[in-house]
Amino acid sequence: MNREIKEPLRERFLMDSGWRFALGHASDIKLDFGYWEGKPFAKQAEGRGAIHVKFDDSDWREVSLPHDWAVELDFQYSDDNDINYHGYKPIGRPNPATSIGWYRKRFEVAKEDEGKRLSIEFDGIFRDSMIWLNGYYLGRHESGYTSFRRDITDCVKFDGPNVLVVRADASQVEGWFYEGAGIYRHVWLVKTNPVHVAHWGTYVVSEIGDGFAELTLQTTVVNEDDLAKAIAIESAIYDANGSRVATIQSEPTPIGSWKECEFNQRIRLEQPWLWDLESPHLYRLVTTVKDGEAETDVYVTSFGIRSIRFDPDQGFFLNGRHVPIRGVCCHQDHAGVGTALPDRLQFYRIEKLKELGVNAYRTSHHPPTPELLEACDRLGMLVMDEHRQVGCGEEIEGQLRSLVKRDRNHPSIILWSIGNEESGIQDTEAGARTARTMKRIVNELDPTRLVSYGGNNGGQSSGINGVVDVRGWNYWKIGANLDVYHNDHPQTPMIGSEEASTLCTRGIYENDEERGYVSSYDENFPGWGSGAEEWMKYYAERPYLAGAFVWTGFDYRGEPLPYRWPCISSQFGMMDTCGFPKDNYYYYQSWWTARTVLHLFPHWNWQGKEGQDIDVRCFSNCEEVELILNGRSLGMKPMPHLGHLSWKVPYEPGALVAKGYRNGQEIASAARETTGVPAELRLLPDRSAIDADGEDVSSIAVQIVDALGRVIPTADNEVVFTVTGPGVLIGVGNGNPSSHEPDKYIGSGTVWKRRAFNGLCMAIVQSTKQAGDLCITAESSGLIAAKVTIRTEPCVLYPSV
Known part of the structure; x- marks a missing residue:
């Protein structure tokens, strides 16, 4: 991914490799490595057990970050709501033996770094972490989603190895969905001179004029030195081609010892390249102190x-152009890896959504990993950046400040959301006061974007709805007439x-409670929800609605609905947990993109149902569609706007073909054929070449073909995988919401395998x-094996320790 390259005056080292990991225990001192016996808060550097520098962790497992230990655990049935809503993984207070994780890492710091300021930055730990060096x-960080840093200048060693220890406690949950556990985002070692730009210390605001910005x-700038300084800064702007397009310098400004100073500069760019959905041009500000x-x-x-701009009557505008929000809500887990997504998977997921026609992403319901925003x-991709919860007090307000300061330079972000469905307070005056405080904090740090909230209170x-700038509706069906509300609140x-x-x-094309499956005919939804076609038509008739975020882009672990066990994941997604499209994917693609779409379903393998009517449907943006069975036309039908076509077709083996027409001309065709028995495997990598940086990945789809x-x-x-050459398997999946197979196989000599789900x-x-x-081989009993080679190419490695 495109990380900031090492600069001579500011060094940022990736600390993802070389960690040792072991599960602790939430209620047994000895199984928690004697953590409490040593009175870890009584005397510095005297803690016993895993905290102690000389603790022997040689029998701990070596892991690389990002790491989610929850995804490695076996599924476990329980009546406990926290466990089933977290995907039946044994995380939480009822499971003390699997809810505490310890991490230890040794690293060196060069003698010549004495005199510099050193810090460690954590992009995210789930959850409630304690840090020792x-x-x-070094302190505690409660949030499982916000990024934070710890200054280590005073306690670092220059004459021997440093030992960094992290204890993550996932026994208390934050959400009602799968959240993972552990250091599931990157960790960085940062070295600066005493006088440097503060952490998240820049903020760029643009105002667009006629031919200029x-x-x-x-x-x-902070001065972490015992002497006062007279500091100047130079700000240089570079375009995406690397050309310097503007420069401005400040006058020297006095900064007292251990003080900070804010510089404000204005600079004009002629004929700027605008960031847009199809041309997301990015500039770089290079600040020299x-x-x-x-x-x-x-x-x-x-x-x-x-x-x-958000208009109360016409919706959202980007660069002066009306853009309907065609969005999705997403949680942050993915098949095979849980919440510990390599950076490339963040890009993979956004690419999949863009192909579908999605133009906006809601980070439900928490701050995202930085690399997701980089991908957007x-x-x-437009972003509604969401805070974990509405609340008051130093802890929650601090989390909100860190979110806004970290993310405010991302052009993809168009809205801040202060929270979601806080049913206990959203209608109250206390909720309104809390929302006002949070909105004030956001406006203080970023006055350029509006504030919203996901309300499910009709x-x-x-309460909260009366405070936020943009009224967020979680489900139009819940207790309100939106036309009346718009009429009563014309400025909102x-x-x-x-x-x-x-x-x-x-x-799947019929409901199956025993196996936990739901029909793909766009007919199943909870009482608050609606089918894709239903809500799309409702919103299309109301231009004052800026658009919507669909729940959800991808399936996600946990929150199994409408069934519980054996189902272990949600089934709301347009795609499954792997990113394989469902049928509804093509409904949205038909009306959210300009490409020609013709999708025919279901499959045509209905042996044993000969002569019985099969519900055949078509999603398309063609003007007319003709259906043909084994060469016989079943008639042509016009495609209704934002609708679909359907036929009742008596089953007979063979070929079912749809032909799409526009202006009387055939422009597309799609077929569903009765297939033979499984004969071989086919491998389809999303990329045939990846960077040899120890982090880049390729997602390889496996097909069972006749x-x-x-x-x-x-x-x-069942498919068995082997890898030879410079690479490793890190996860497997199949999108089956009721599969209890492992996503990961831990330990040497283990066989990686996964059963196909619907091919x-x-x-x-x-x-x-x-x-x-890098060679990947897939084998299955009785089938012809498949092999694919992925080239791992030399690249500029980000410096690491």
Whole structure:
């Protein structure tokens, strides 16, 4: 991924490799490595057990970050709501033996770094983490989703190995969905001179004029030195081609010892390239800090230039152009890896959504990983950036401040959401006061974006809804007439912060409670939800609605509905947990993209149902569609706008073909054929070449095909994977919401395998730091094996420790 390259004055090292990991225990001191026996808060560097520098962790498992230990656990049936809503993984207070994780890492710091300021940045730990370095307690961080840093300058060693220890406690949950456990995002070691740009210390605001953009640059510089300084900064703007397009310098400004100073500069760009959905142009601000003639820091900030506006009658505008919000809500887990997504998977998921026609992403219901926002910036995806919860007090307010300061330079972000469905307070005056405080904090840190909230309280206009700028509706069906509300609140922009909740299982066409499957006919949804076609038509008739975020883009672990065990994941997604499309995917693609779409379903393997009517449907944006069975036309029908076509077709084996027409001309065709028995495997990697950086991945789709190469839509063969060359398997999946197979196989000599689900499964391979040919082989009993080679290519490695 595109990380900030090492600068000579500011060094940022990735700390993802070389960690040791072991499960502790929430209620047994000895099984928690004697953690409490040593009175860890009584004396510095005297803690016993895993905290102590000389603790022997040689029998702990070596892991690389990001790491989610919850996804490695076996599924476990329980009546406890927290466990079933977290995907039946034994995490939480009822499971003390699997809810505490310990991490230890040794690293060196060079002697020549004495005199620098050193810190460690954690992008995210789930949850309630405590940090020690060399036995010194660095503090606690409660949130499982916000990024944070710890200064280690005073306790670091320059004459031997440093020992970093993290204890993550996932026994208390934050959400009602799968949240993972552990250090599931990146960790960084940062080295700066005493005078440097503060953490998240830049803020760029753009105002667009006729043929120009006026930029306001706000830069906070800190002086962590015992002497006062006279500091100047130079701010240089570079375009995406690397050309410097503008520069401005400040006058020297006095900064007292251990003080900070804010610099405000304005700079004009002529004929700027705007950040947009199809041309997401990014600029770089390079800030150079100078103490006299000496440069003390270089800090790089990525940003984009664009205008955004919400209109109460016409919806959302980007760069002056009306853009309907065609969004999705997503949680952050993925097949095979849980919440510990390599950076490439963040891009993979956004690419899949863009192909579908999605243009907006809601980070439900918590701050995202930084790399997700990088993917949205670079690929052109709007973002509703959401805080974990509405609340008051220093802890919650601190979490909100960190979210806004960290993310405010991302051009993809168009809305801040302060929370979601806080039923206990959203209608109250206390809720309103809390929302006002949170809105004030957001406006203080970023006055350029509006504030919203995901409310599921219908037409209620007091409480939180009366405070936020953009009224968020979680489900239009819940207790309100939106037309009346719009008439009563004509100055309030409105958006569907959450819609649909349509339930579908990929490749399944009848409800099956015993197996936990739901028909894919867009007919199943909870009482608050609606089918895709239903809500789309409702919103299309109301231009004052800016659009909506569909629940959800991908299936996610936990929150199993409408069934519980054996079902272990949600089924709301347009795609399953692997990113394999469901039928509804093509409904949205038909009306959200300009490409020609013709999708025919269900499959045509109905042996034993000869002569019985099969419900055949078509999603398309063609004007007319003709259906043909074994060469016989079953008639042509016009495609209704935002609708679908359906036929009752007596089953007979063979070929069912749809032909799409526009202006009387055939422009597309789709077929569903009765397939033969499983004959061989086919491997389809999403990329044939990846970086040899030890982090890049390729997602390899596996298809079960017959002798004619047709995917068998009901196949469930078990597939065994092997890898040779510079790479490793890191996860497998199949999108089956009731599969209890492992996503990961831990330990040497283990066999990686996964059963196909309705003809498909997936393996995720990751590079090492060696270039060469990475070969993946897939085998299944009685089938012809498949092999694919992925080239791992030399690249500029990000410096790591």
